[in-house]
Amino acid sequence: MEDIIRSHKEIYGEKPLVIASAPGRVNLIGEHTDYNDGFVLPMAIDFRVMVAVSPRKDQNLKFYSVDFDDKKRTSISNLRYKREDRWANYPKGMINVILSKGYRVEGINLTVKGNVPVSAGLSSSAALEIATGFAIRELFKLDISGLEMAMLARDAEDSFVGVHCGVMDQFISCLAREEHVMLIDTRTLEFRQIPLKLNTAKILITNSNVPRALIDSEYNQRREECEKCVALLNTRKSGSALRDYTVADLRDSLGLIPESTRKRCLHVVEENQRVLDAEIALKRNNFSILGKLMNRSHESLRDLYEVTCPELDWLVKRAWETEGVYGSRMTGAGFGGCTVSLIEEGSIQLYKEKIEQYERIFSFKPEIYICKPMGGAKIIYSSL
Secondary structure (H helix, E strand, O other): OHHHHHHHHHHHOOOOOEEEEEEEEEEEEOOOOHHHOOEEEEEEEEEEEEEEEEEOOOOEEEEEEOOOOEEEEEEHHHOOOOHHHHHHHHHHHHHHHHHHOOOOOOOEEEEEEEOOOOOOOOOHHHHHHHHHHHHHHHHHOOOOOHHHHHHHHHHHHHHHHOOOOOOHHHHHHHHOOOOEEEEEEOOOOOEEEEEOOOOOEEEEEEEOOOOOOOHHHHHHHHHHHHHHHHHHHOOOOOOOOHHHOOHHHHHOOEOOEOHHHHHHHHHHHHHHHHHHHHHHHHHOOOHHHHHHHHHHHHHHHHHOOOOOOHHHHHHHHHHHOOOOEEEEEEEOOOOOOEEEEEEEHHHHHHHHHHOOOHHHHHOOOOEEEEEOOOOOOEEEEEOO
8 A cells, every 4th residue: 555655645746545446356156247247256365456535626637557657638628438538537537427426526646556466357357446446435425336336337348448248347346245255136226246165275376378359249249149149039028138048948949040050059058057056065164065166167257158159168178187186267358367276275375386388388378366255345434
């Protein structure tokens, strides 16, 4: 925290009045279900983004990233998305949606510092949005609930930044509870906090460091295929999302829906059930069942939804071959990013040895993060 205070003072000539912190996340199971009104099971991780703010006497907005050593600026009256503003579009978007709801926000100096890996599928953008929202709420004493804050952050990413995401990332960053995972019903926005008692097990994330070049076009294509499938299924059985259909409905749709599209939708329908089964396994503290569900999830993402890549498949296979690994799967949108594994602590070194050849084979250097379920966003400093 001292680093961000020092940086804020160096850039703006004053100390921040408020510092907020929000976590990144990893999704244990429930991939590509959120935009289909389905279920997800994420947890917050012990990698966070901090946002420090102080008020200005004018309507200007100034932003500084410690990690990128980069400055951006705009004003309350000139808030708009700019590609060249890159990271700063997220706090700008958050300020914009808060203003659009009628809340009072004036000029601020804002500094960002964090350790959530960027472009790894661990929701550094959602953490930045939520930390910004918490800092602004505290600075201007705004009456915004945690649930509303999560929805504002989702709106910022959707309407301002232009990423058509679900609600999972913002929900877990905002509302997570320490030593718990969160089951979110993305249709009703109801959620349940489920204890995760790891004991001697660990959550291990492996960053493939594969550039996710295809992610935007392929992600949008998958969404379109799901919507097309629902429209066709709706001619036989009423429903508004894949959430409303069963495996039997998809089996009966042979000849109605193109096979490639039907495969995508089969993944979503079965993945929703895997999330609900994972909740039962967690409540029984049955890591063996949870691990098998994670494995089935990866196979489905590889064979049906087709969003993995050779690097992710290789990392998952090495994990499956490691004694002491309960389960492993890709996590996030796919085409790069990370895998998540549930592993006994004593097997971590063996897994590291298993993936030693990764860089030689794929020319990317993997990174390993050992994580535990953390709490959501909070104010870590205030001199108000």
